Amino acid sequence: MITIDGSEGEGGGQVVRNACALSLVTGEAVRITDVRARRSKPGLMRQHVTAIEAACAIGGGECEGLTVGSSEVTFRPGRVTPGEYRFAVGTAGSTGLVLQTVLMPLLLAGAPSRLMLEGGTHNFGAPPFDFIDRVFLPITNRMGPRVDAKLVRHGFYPRGAGRIEVEIEPAPLRQIEGLARGAALGVSACALFAGLPFSIAEREIAVVRKDLGWSERESYVRELPEDQGPGNILLLEARFEQATEVVSGFGRLGVTAESLARQACARMRGYLACDAFAGPYLADQLLLPMAVAGGGAFTTVKPSEHARTAAAVIERFTGKRTSFVQQEGGEHLVTVA
Known part of the structure; x- marks a missing residue:
């Protein structure tokens, strides 16, 4: 059994998600101590419990200590079974983070x-659906x-009640390299809101047009039905031949x-100012599929502790x-081998 100290490094929920995913892929049981020890509210939150429950469901696994607030869990995997599954976080906890936990094992399963997934789709502290759909999954699909x-x-947040549906056609993961993102194809900005004043989104887009110089055609406001709110997110997208980056800003109380x-805008400028293939959040998510594929390489901005x-x-x-080596242009070459 592998034992992992959940307080080491970044000390967040990613340790739990990656450990359960890898446990299912490798068949190795895992014990995680001091779960999320570096967070203001340590221990498992509802979305982490749902993620582990999902891992148990698809992989016939068993887990000790699976309660909200638990600081230690032991996960014993079984055999991954492809099929149709429904998982509800029950709060605004991220559906995308639950998907991260079960995706790699199901990509290697023998059938579709x-x-x-029900819960939050656009909430602070997790990649929004748009990032998963337009940034991460295209690279995953390139692998087979x-x-x-x-x-x-x-x-x-805080209502949740979102829903995403995911169709998975498994195949062996092949190694790829993402060393250059290619020529620029276009940019766009969308201020998305529901159940809030229209002026909030207008002010966000005004800043984008001023700070990034994006045109009215490239930046717009989209209002959702009021019953899907209240909520607000600003999505900035830059498309290239080989990669796409989506930067998000989440509306929160106390933040204008x-x-x-x-x-x-500052985060998007940082990405556009270098030649890196992957932004910081895509870099986090590429490590797992590349390791499962047996290796790979890509360039990114300064690697995060995450x-x-x-x-x-x-x-x-x-x-x-995994090695992180800074290049002359400022970007980092990340190699998994």
Whole structure:
């Protein structure tokens, strides 16, 4: 059994998700201590419990300590069974993070699967659906499998009640390299809102047009039905021949529309200013499929502690080491081998 100290490195929920996914892929049982020890509210939250429950369901696994607030869990995997599954977080907890836990095992299963995930789709602290659909899954599909995701209903914090549907056609993962993102194809900005004043989204788009110089054609406001709110997110997208980046700013109490937009614009400028293939969040998520594929390489901006923590967990299960080497242009070459 592998034992992982959940307080090491970034010390968040990613340790739990990656450990359960890798446990199912490798067949190795895992014990995680000091779960989310570096968070303001340590221990498992509802979305982490749902993610582990999902891992148990698809893999015939068993888990000790599976309660909200638990600081130690032991996961014993069984055999992954493809099929049709529905998992509901029950809060605004992220559907995308639940998907991260079960996706790799189902990509290697012997038959297609269909998932219905209910909860948050656009909430702070997790990749929004748009990032998963337009940034991460296209790279995953390039590795061999076919994954199609559909957003049925938006789910914002604190209400949740969103739903996504995912179709998975499994295939062996092949190694790829993402060293250059290619020529620029276009940019867009969307201020998405529901059950809130229209002026909030207008102010966000005004900042985008001023800070990034994007035109009216490239930046717009979209209002959702009021019953899907209240909620607000600003999505900035940059498309290239080989990669796409989506930067998001989440509307929250106490954060002005202008502040949210300026922070998002600064992050997008940072990505556009270098030649890296992957932004920081895509870099985090590429490590797991590349390790399962047996290796791979890509360039990214400065690696986060999140990515380095993921690399450490992955090495414990697979023996694959990840190197982060800064290049002359400022970007980093990440190699999994």
